[in-house]
Amino acid sequence: MFRKIVAILMFVSFVAMSTSGLLMFVINRTSFTLQMHPVHKVFGLVLVLTALAHITLNFRSLRAHAKARAAAITGAMLVVALVGLYAVAMSNSVPADTAAALDALAQKAEQQMEGQ
Template sequence: MLRKLSAIALAVSFLAMATSGLLMFVIEKPSFTIQMHPVHKLFGLVMVVAASIHIWFNFRGLKAHLQNHKAAIFGGVLVVALVLLYAVAINNKLPDDLAQQMDSAAAAAEQKK
């Protein structure tokens, strides 16, 4: 039963993350990003839990995929890209006053529910 529930949660959370992420990508306004923040944040958490359970149930299959050298290299390239993008994002600091304004606006948007 847990396998079925995690598969459904993974599918729905992927749909929520994909649509909210694409909308934020297309509508490049910080105000819209702040509006979508609660949806993206909540379903991001659901997706992490569901994906963890999914990986747990399918770990042998994942290991088998990684035996293919092309698949392993592709996964490695994606991991390197992820680490590099995190490094760029972390080192791209906003001015403190702007960051505080955005944090306050996000907190206010989440409290409006």
């Protein structure tokens, strides 16, 4: 029963994350991103938790899949891409005064949206 619950939670959270992410990508406005932020944030957490449960429940199978050369190479390439993108993102810092102003504006907008 636990596996079934994990599978359904993972599916629904994947749908929520992918649709909210795609909407934020297509409707590239900060105001819309702020609107979608709660959905994306909550279901992102659910997706991470269910993915960890999925990995735990299927670890032997995943390890067996990783032994296939094509799967190992694909996984390695994705890890390199992920690390590279994180490196680029982390080295592209926003100036402290701009970041503080943006954070304050975002917090104010979120508080106003909660008060509606």
